[in-house]
Amino acid sequence: MTNKMNPQGKRIIRFAPCPEYDVECMExxxxxxxxxxxxxxxxxxxxxxxxQNQPAEVRYRLQAAAKSISIFDDHxxxxxxxxxxxxxxxGWEYVTSGRDFYVFCSKDRQIRELNTDAAVQAMTxxxxxxxxNTSAVTLLFILILNIILxxxxxxxxxxxxxxxxFPLIFLLLWxxxxxxxxxxxxxxxxxSLLRGEDFTHNQDWQKRAKRFHLKNFVFLSIAVIVVFxxxxxxxxxxxxxxKNDMTTYTEPLPIATLQDLLPSAEFSYDxxxxxxxxxxxxxxxxxQIISFFQTGTLRKDGELLFKGGLVVDYYETKxxxxxxxxxxxxxxxxxxxxxxxxDLPAPQLDVDSVVAFRGLxxxxxxxxxxxxxxVELYQSIEKNQWTMQEWAEVFANSLK
Amino acid sequence: MPKKALESLxxxxxxxxxxxxxxxxxxxxxxxxxxxxxxxxxxxxxxxLYTILAKFEKEKYIRETEVDGRKRTYALTDLGRSAYxxxxxxLRQCIADAESELIEYD
Numbered sequence: 001m002t003n004k005m006n007p008q009g010k011r012i013i014r015f016a017p018c019p020e021y022d023v024e025c026m027e028x029x030x031x032x033x034x035x036x037x038x039x040x041x042x043x044x045x046x047x048x049x050x051x052q053n054q055p056a057e058v059r060y061r062l063q064a065a066a067k068s069i070s071i072f073d074d075h076x077x078x079x080x081x082x083x084x085x086x087x088x089x090x091g092w093e094y095v096t097s098g099r100d101f102y103v104f105c106s107k108d109r110q111i112r113e114l115n116t117d118a119a120v121q122a123m124t125x126x127x128x129x130x131x132x133n134t135s136a137v138t139l140l141f142i143l144i145l146n147i148i149l150x151x152x153x154x155x156x157x158x159x160x161x162x163x164x165x166f167p168l169i170f171l172l173l174w175x176x177x178x179x180x181x182x183x184x185x186x187x188x189x190x191x192s193l194l195r196g197e198d199f200t201h202n203q204d205w206q207k208r209a210k211r212f213h214l215k216n217f218v219f220l221s222i223a224v225i226v227v228f229x230x231x232x233x234x235x236x237x238x239x240x241x242x243k244n245d246m247t248t249y250t251e252p253l254p255i256a257t258l259q260d261l262l263p264s265a266e267f268s269y270d271x272x273x274x275x276x277x278x279x280x281x282x283x284x285x286x287x288q289i290i291s292f293f294q295t296g297t298l299r300k301d302g303e304l305l306f307k308g309g310l311v312v313d314y315y316e317t318k319x320x321x322x323x324x325x326x327x328x329x330x331x332x333x334x335x336x337x338x339x340x341x342x343d344l345p346a347p348q349l350d351v352d353s354v355v356a357f358r359g360l361x362x363x364x365x366x367x368x369x370x371x372x373x374x375v376e377l378y379q380s381i382e383k384n385q386w387t388m389q390e391w392a393e394v395f396a397n398s399l400k
Numbered sequence: 401m402p403k404k405a406l407e408s409l410x411x412x413x414x415x416x417x418x419x420x421x422x423x424x425x426x427x428x429x430x431x432x433x434x435x436x437x438x439x440x441x442x443x444x445x446x447x448x449l450y451t452i453l454a455k456f457e458k459e460k461y462i463r464e465t466e467v468d469g470r471k472r473t474y475a476l477t478d479l480g481r482s483a484y485x486x487x488x489x490x491l492r493q494c495i496a497d498a499e500s501e502l503i504e505y506d
Contacts, residue, residue: 063447066454082453085470086427086446104447116445117412117452124451 010052012038015216017209020046020098021128021182023062023189028203030060030103040103042096046216059201061092061114062101064124068131069097078102087114100128122193129186136179143172154285154322155329158315162284164229167222174219246276246292255314255373256398258294258306261391265300275309286326288316306386308379311361312395315372324353327367330374331355334363347389349396356388364392368399409487415442416452417461417476417484424465424475427453456480 014033018025030040035057038050063079071077078084079102084094091111092104104114115121147153147169157165236242247269259267269276278292291313298306313330317323335341338359346356347364354366361378375395379385409417419425419433430453431444444452453474456462461480466473476484 061447066451080450080454081470082427082472083446083450086450089428090431090446092446112443113445114447116443117410117448119410120412120448120451123455124447 008053011041012050012052014038014048014050015213016043016046016048017205018212019182019185020062020101021132021185021189023101024199024201025203025205025208026062026101027060027199028201029205030105031058031201032205034058034060034105040095040105043098043103056107057109059106059109060095061104061106062098063104063114064121064128065097065100065102066124066127069099069102090114100131118193118196122190125186125190125193129183129190132179132183132186136176136183139172139176139179143169143176151332152329154326155333158283158286158289158326161229161233164226164233166284167226167229171219171222171226242279242281244278244280246278246294249278251280253290253292253314254288254316254371254398254400255290255312256395257292257312258296258298258310260398261306261386261394262298262300265298265305268297268299270295270297270307284318285322286315286317288314290314303384304381305384306379307381308377311376313374317370317372320352320367320370323367323370323372327353327355327365327372330365330372331357334359334365334374344388347392347396349392351396351399354392354396356392362388364388364395366392366396366399368396371399373399409483411442412444412448413452413456414484414487414491415444416449416456417480417487420462420474420476421481421484424473426468426471426473428471430474 016026017029020026033040033050035055037052037055039053039056039058040048040060041051042049065079067073069077075081077097079087079094079097083102087094087104091108092106092114095103095105097103146156150156160168272295275293275295278290281289283289293309293311295309296307297304315323315326317326334357338357340359342358344356344358344362346354349366351366351368354364356362356364359376361376363374363376365372365374373395375392377386377391415434415438416430418437419430422433425433427446427449431446431449434442434444453462457464457474459479460477461483462474463477464472465475
């Protein structure tokens with residue numbers, strides 16, 4: 001780029017062509033930019049700010065920071081004042097900092113290098129590598145804890161929306177992998193220093209730039225999709241977009257309701273200010289999700305035959321395997337989260353599998369084909385109590 | 401107790417201890433002292449010097465004695481002094497070994 005095209009003093013912004021930890025590439029890039037008349041002035045999360053001036057040969061050096069750099073640290077993200085002072089006295093100017101490296105420059109090609117002892121430089125690189133190692137391990141641990149140990153991966157996916165959750169997990173895995181790559185790169189750098197090899201400052205950074213920019217673009221796009229996805233889901237949830245009044249809901253349901261306990265009886269809703277709502281959602285893993293909470297009374301010939309409530313979570317999953325996994329997770333979560341939990345004998349039902357327990361109320365979780373249903377029923381009258389076998393049969397038989 | 405630092409002392413590190421063994425001084429003076437002592441054979445860059453000082457301070461080989469603005473003056477601690485003397489002894493032994501080998505060879 002010529003000086004005519006970029007008048008002096010004009011500011012330009014560029015994305016780095018490689019990650020910050022690729023010290024050789026970064027130093028080569030910054031030196032090339034200076035040769036084209038663009039001089040680094042600052043950076044912000046991978047965006048680098050340059051000022052145009054007469055092209056010059058400038059040495060740029062990235063110095064690994066002993067601690068993670070943050071604007072909240074003792075020196076506001078800048079190096080220790082003593083480090084700045086020493087560098088200045090030796091002809092090196094501090095320019096800016098990234099996450100783990102400080103950038104220094106010098107227009108004097110004759111002055112001594114910022115680092116003159118490869119073993120000492122390797123030591124600082126190793127500090128960054130260890131930090132990365134710790135964060136990679138922590139991130140992987142969190143992922144493993146969330147996905148494997150909590151045993152609620154599918155529940156969580158469906159709950160948060162698979163279209164949001166899967167990309168989020170993908171991003172977290174990507175970040176962990178990135179940390180591992182960074183660790184390996186820093187290790188390689190450290191070893192090459194210990195072998196006495198000098199850093200290259202004429203690397204062909206352009207070759208890698210396209211791939212790096214594409215990678216960043218993909219990552220950022222997915223991150224934006226995830227943020228908007230979660231935002232949209234949160235808005236829909238909080239605005240009650242999925243919630244309907246059960247008393248006026250007329251769509252056919254794939255599972256029985258309180259009315260179906262005794263179709264010949266007269267059903268009336270009880271209004272306690274809560275319940276009698278139904279939520280209908282869709283998900284990649286479960287194309288039909290229905291949750292409802294009904295409270296009501298069944299009477300026949302004036303006699304009170306049922307009074308209580310019903311909480312149903314119904315999922316029609318993509319595959320029967322997924323239905324079984326989801327049922328396992330629902331059971332595991334109920335067992336873990338219930339204040340008091342007691343296994344109950346499972347009723348005899350015409351379904352693929354069924355478990356029964358008492359959490360807050362008597363509950364069954366059953367699977368039939370690709371359908372999973374969790375039914376909690378409470379009865380608030382002593383007389384005419386329904387046995388679990390009786391009411392569970394009604395719900396099991398209502399499944400396709 | 402710090403780890404066996406003598407095993408991991410580089411030439412630059414050894415010279416920093418040597419400079420501070422002579423007198424308490426600040427970073428720039430340490431670099432100048434070493435440059436003069438070694439007739440410019442050993443030159444310390446600012447990042448190298450700063451890293452070594454930070455590491456020695458952390459390992460309690462040196463301590464800060466004076467702060468004048470951004471400039472800090474350091475002095476050797478007893479631990480640093482013994483680390484330096486042990487390394488000196490080791491190097492002397494190396495030289496002695498090498499010389500005795502040369503005599504045998506001759």
